[in-house]
Amino acid sequence: MVELLVLLTVIILLSTVLAVLYARNKRGISVTSVKSAIDSMVTGVMFCHQSGFVLLVNERMQRLMVEITGKVQRNGKRFFSILKANEVEPGCNAKWFEEQNVIILPDDSAWQFT
Amino acid sequence: MQRQMKHASFLMGLLLLGWSILHLIEYQVESPVRSRYIWYSYNVFELTLPLIFLWMAYVVDKPDGKTKMPLWFRIVVAVNIANIILNLTNDLHLFVHPLDINDPDWRLYYGYGIGFYFWEAGWILPLLAAVVILLTKIGIYIRKRMLLLPLFFFVMQLVYQFAFIARVPVVFQSNRIIVNGIFVLLFVESIIRSGLIPLNTKYRTLFTHSPLSMRIIDNSMHTVLCSASAVWYDYETFNEALSLYPEPAREDESTLLFAAPITGGFALWQEDITALTRLHKEIEDSVSKLTIANALLTEEEETKNAVQTEIEKTRLMEQLEGEISGHTIRLSTMIEELESDTNKEKATARLLLLLCYIKRRCNLFFREKEGETLPADELIVYFDELAEMAGYSDVRIIVTSELKKDVEVRLATLFYDLFYNVIYWATWSSKSYIIALLGSDNGSIVLRLLPSEDASTFQMGRELQEAISVVGGTFDVKDLDDAVGLSLSFESDFLLKQEPVLGRRGNKDG
Numbered sequence: 338m339v340e341l342l343v344l345l346t347v348i349i350l351l352s353t354v355l356a357v358l359y360a361r362n363k364r365g366i367s368v369t370s371v372k373s374a375i376d377s378m379v380t381g382v383m384f385c386h387q388s389g390f391v392l393l394v395n396e397r398m399q400r401l402m403v404e405i406t407g408k409v410q411r412n413g414k415r416f417f418s419i420l421k422a423n424e425v426e427p428g429c430n431a432k433w434f435e436e437q438n439v440i441i442l443p444d445d446s447a448w449q450f451t
Numbered sequence: 452m453q454r455q456m457k458h459a460s461f462l463m464g465l466l467l468l469g470w471s472i473l474h475l476i477e478y479q480v481e482s483p484v485r486s487r488y489i490w491y492s493y494n495v496f497e498l499t500l501p502l503i504f505l506w507m508a509y510v511v512d513k514p515d516g517k518t519k520m521p522l523w524f525r526i527v528v529a530v531n532i533a534n535i536i537l538n539l540t541n542d543l544h545l546f547v548h549p550l551d552i553n554d555p556d557w558r559l560y561y562g563y564g565i566g567f568y569f570w571e572a573g574w575i576l577p578l579l580a581a582v583v584i585l586l587t588k589i590g591i592y593i594r595k596r597m598l599l600l601p602l603f604f605f606v607m608q609l610v611y612q613f614a615f616i617a618r619v620p621v622v623f624q625s626n627r628i629i630v631n632g633i634f635v636l637l638f639v640e641s642i643i644r645s646g647l648i649p650l651n652t653k654y655r656t657l658f659t660h661s662p663l664s665m666r667i668i669d670n671s672m673h674t675v676l677c678s679a680s681a682v683w684y685d686y687e688t689f690n691e692a693l694s695l696y697p698e699p700a701r702e703d704e705s706t707l708l709f710a711a712p713i714t715g716g717f718a719l720w721q722e723d724i725t726a727l728t729r730l731h732k733e734i735e736d737s738v739s740k741l742t743i744a745n746a747l748l749t750e751e752e753e754t755k756n757a758v759q760t761e762i763e764k765t766r767l768m769e770q771l772e773g774e775i776s777g778h779t780i781r782l783s784t785m786i787e788e789l790e791s792d793t794n795k796e797k798a799t800a801r802l803l804l805l806l807c808y809i810k811r812r813c814n815l816f817f818r819e820k821e822g823e824t825l826p827a828d829e830l831i832v833y834f835d836e837l838a839e840m841a842g843y844s845d846v847r848i849i850v851t852s853e854l855k856k857d858v859e860v861r862l863a864t865l866f867y868d869l870f871y872n873v874i875y876w877a878t879w880s881s882k883s884y885i886i887a888l889l890g891s892d893n894g895s896i897v898l899r900l901l902p903s904e905d906a907s908t909f910q911m912g913r914e915l916q917e918a919i920s921v922v923g924g925t926f927d928v929k930d931l932d933d934a935v936g937l938s939l940s941f942e943s944d945f946l947l948k949q950e951p952v953l954g955r956r957g958n959k960d961g
Contacts (some may be wrong), residue, residue: 344475366667366675366715371654374667374718377711379697384657391648403514411589411649413513435726447936449726 381448389414404442405429420450455510455518456648457582463503463639467632469909470496474628483555487542492540492556493628498531500635501577507831510711511648513586513769527577534573536565571612578605594606597645604641608634667713675716682721684708689719704728771816777914800844801878807840808871815864824857827889834870834887835865844878848883853890861922862941866898868915869926869939873900880904897940906935 372395375382381398385391389412402410405425410416420438423431428443438450470493477489505527510518520528541547547566550557582601611630614622643650658665658676667676668685674683684692692700692710699707705725713716785802790796811833818825831852838848855875858866870887877883884903891897900906907928919926929936 344472344479348472364920366669368654370667370714370716370718371658371676373665373713374711374720375658375710376667377713377718378665378694379699379709380722382652382663383662384661391649394649394652400514408512409514409649411646417533434730445570 383413383416385413388412389416401440401448404439408414454756455513456507459503459507459510463500466496466500466503467635469647470628470632474626474896475517483557487552487557489538491539491541494535497631498534498570499580501574502528502531504579504639505581505584507648508584508588527580531573531577532655534570538570541566571945575609582647584666585642589647600641600648601638601647604634604638608638640747640843648915663720664723665718667716667718669716674828681719684719690718692719693717747807767820771813773813774816775809778805778812781805781810797844797878800840801875804837804840804871804874807837808867810875811836811867812864815860816869818865819860823860824861825863826845827852827856827858830858830863830866831889833867834889837871837874838887839868839886841874841878846874846877847883848874848885848887851888851890853888854896856911858896862896865915865919865922865924865941866939868918869898869911870900871938872911872915873902873906873909873937877902877904892940895940895942896939900939901931901934901935903934 342354352393372393373397375393376397378397379399381392382393382395383398384393391413392413399409402408402416406416406419407426412417420431420440423441425431425440430441432439432441433450438448439447441447472494473492474487477486480489494554506524509524536542542552544566546564548561549564550561557873608631611634615625615627634687642648657679658667659845661678662679662680664680664682666674666676666681669675669905672686688700688702688708689710692708693712696709696711699722702708702721705723705728707722707724709718709720709722719942782805782827783804785798785805789795789798789802806842815825821922831850834848835851838850840960841848867890873885877885886899888899888901889897890899902909907930909928911926916926919939924939924941927938927940929938
C-alpha cells in the first residue's frame with residue numbers, strides 16, 4: 338500500500354513538473370519561440386553545416402523543398418546542387434537571374450536562392 | 452522537426468512512460484495471474500516502440516500533412532499485432548514462454564518457445580529496417596563517426612537481450628524493463644544526434660548570428676533575442692506591422708517590415724527587397740520603352756501602309772490607263788468626227804457601244820485585280836448589254852450560253868474584247884446578224900460567233916491577239932458551207948465548275 342502511495346506521489350509530481358514546464362514554455366520566450374519566429378517568415382530559411390548537414394530550417398523552406406524536389410531534403414549542399422543542375426520536379430523551372438538561382442514554381446511564383 | 456515526427460516522438464515518450472508505470476504497478480499486484488498478464492502486456496510497448504521508430508524513418512523526408520501508410524508498413528503492423536495477441540494468450544498455448552502457470556515462482560522458471568523467437572524478430576527487424584531506411588535516405592552525407600554511438604547502443608541492447616535469455620546471473624537479476632527503456636532512449640537520442648533524424652538545433656546561436664534582421668520580444672515588449680542586423684521600431688510601427696500580418700508594412704522602397712505573434716511573444720523582422728525593387732523598376736522601364744517603341748512602330752507601319760496604298764492606287768490607275776487609253780483616245784476622235792459623219796445614227800451607236808465597252812472593261816479590270824472569278828451568267832449579261840446597244844446600229848445579235856458557274860475574269864475579259872470587236876466590225880455593214888454561243892468543247896471554254904457577213908474580212912487587233920496568246924487561247928476563222936465562223940477557245944485549266952445548262956438570250960429584236 339505504501340509503495341502504491343509512493344508511486345502515485347511520483348506520478349503526480351512528475352505531471353506537475355511537466356505541466357509547469359509546458360506553461361512556462363507557452364508563456365515565455367523559449368527555443369520554440371525562435372523556431373516559431375522563423376516559421377512565420379515569408380522567406381525560406383535554412384542554416385546548414387559546411388558539410389551540408391541541416392542545422393535549422395523553417396517550414397517555408399521545407400515546403401519549397403517538397404515542391405521543387407518532391408521531398409524534404411536532408412542535406413543543404415545536395416539541395417543546392419539539385420537547384421544548380423535543374424533537376425527539379427516537372428512544372429518547376431530553374432532560371433539564372435543576376436548570377437542567382439531562381440526557381441519558378443507551377444503556381445508562377447518565383448523564388449530566388451542565395 | 453516535422454509535425455508527424457513530433458507526434459511520433461511524443462507517442463514514443465508516452466509509451467516509455469506507460470511501460471515504466473505499468474512496471475511499477477506490477478510490483479504492487481500480489482496475484483501471480485494478474486502479475487503474469489501485466490508481464491505479458493509489456494510486449495505491447497516492446498513491439499510498438501520499434502514500429503513508431505520505423506514510421507519516423509519512413510516520414511522523415513515526407514512533407515507535413517497526412518502521409519498515407521504504405522502496404523508494407525501495414526503488413527508489419529499486422530504481424531506485430533498478431534505477435535502481441537500470441538504473447539497475451541501465452542497461458543492458453545505456452546508457445547512463447549513454456550511455464551507452469553500454477554507455480555507461484557513461474558518468473559524464475561519460464562522457458563523460451565518458438566513464439567518467443569517470433570517476438571524477438573518482431574522488435575529487432577523493424578528497428579534494423581528503420582536504421583537501413585534512415586541510412587538510405589541520408590545517403591552519402593552522413594557523418595560516419597556519428598553512427599558509432601547508435602550502433603553501440605543497438606549492439607548493447609542485443610547483447611543484453613541474449614544475456615538475459617541465457618540467464619547470465621548479473622543480467623538476469625537486473626530490471627529488464629528499466630534497462631530496455633534506457634537502451635531505447637539512448638538509441639533514439641544517439642540516432643537524432645547523428646543526424647539520421649533531422650532536428651533543428653543551435654537555435655539561439657544561429658539566430659543571433661544570422662543575417663535575418665529579426666528581433667524576438669516577449670509579452671512585456673522586452674527584447675529577448677536579437678539577430679546581428681536587427682533594428683528596433685517604435686511601438687506604433689510595430690503595432691501597425693502586427694495588425695497587417697501576414698501582409699507586410701512598407702517601411703520604404705527597399706524594406707518590408709513584418710511582425711507576427713509567436714509562442715511567448717512576438718517576432719519583428721525586416722525583409723530587404725532592394726533587388727526586387729530594382730527588378731520592378733527595370734521591368735517598368737523596359738515596358739515603358741517597349742510602349743514607346745511600339746507606338747513608333749505602329750506610326751511607321753501606318754505611314755508605310757498609307758504610302759503603299761498610294762503607290763498601289765497609282766499603279767492600278769497606270770495599268771487601267773494602259774488598258775483603256777487606246778479606247779479613250781478613239782472615243783475622243785469619234786466624238787470629234789461625229790459632226791462630219793454622213794451616217795450620224797450609226798456613228799452615235801458606235802459611240803454608245805464604245806462607251807459601254809469602256810465601262811465594262813474598267814469593271815472587269817478591277818474584278819481581275821481582286822482575283823475573283825466571274826459567273827458565266829454575268830458575262831452573258833454583259834454580252835446582252837452590248838447586243839442591245841448594237842441594235843441601234845442595225846446589228847441583231849442572239850446570245851446563247853451553255854455555261855453556268857464561274858469563268859476566270861481574264862478569260863471573260865478576252866471574250867468580251869472579241870465580242871465588242873466583232874460587233875464594231877459588223878456595224879460597218881448596212882444590216883447584219885450575229886449568233887453568239889458561249890459553251891464548252893472537249894473541256895475547253897469556247898466563244899463561237901457566226902456573223903451574217905463574211906467574217907473572213909474581220910481583222911483582229913494586234914494587242915488582242917497578243918493577249919489571247921499569253922493565256923494560251925486559240926482564235927480560229929472557220930469556213931463553213933455557207934458562212935464563215937469565228938471562235939475563241941481556252942484550255943480547260945481556265946474552266947471552272949462547268950455545268951451543261953442551255954441558256955438563250957437575244958436582243959430586243961432578235
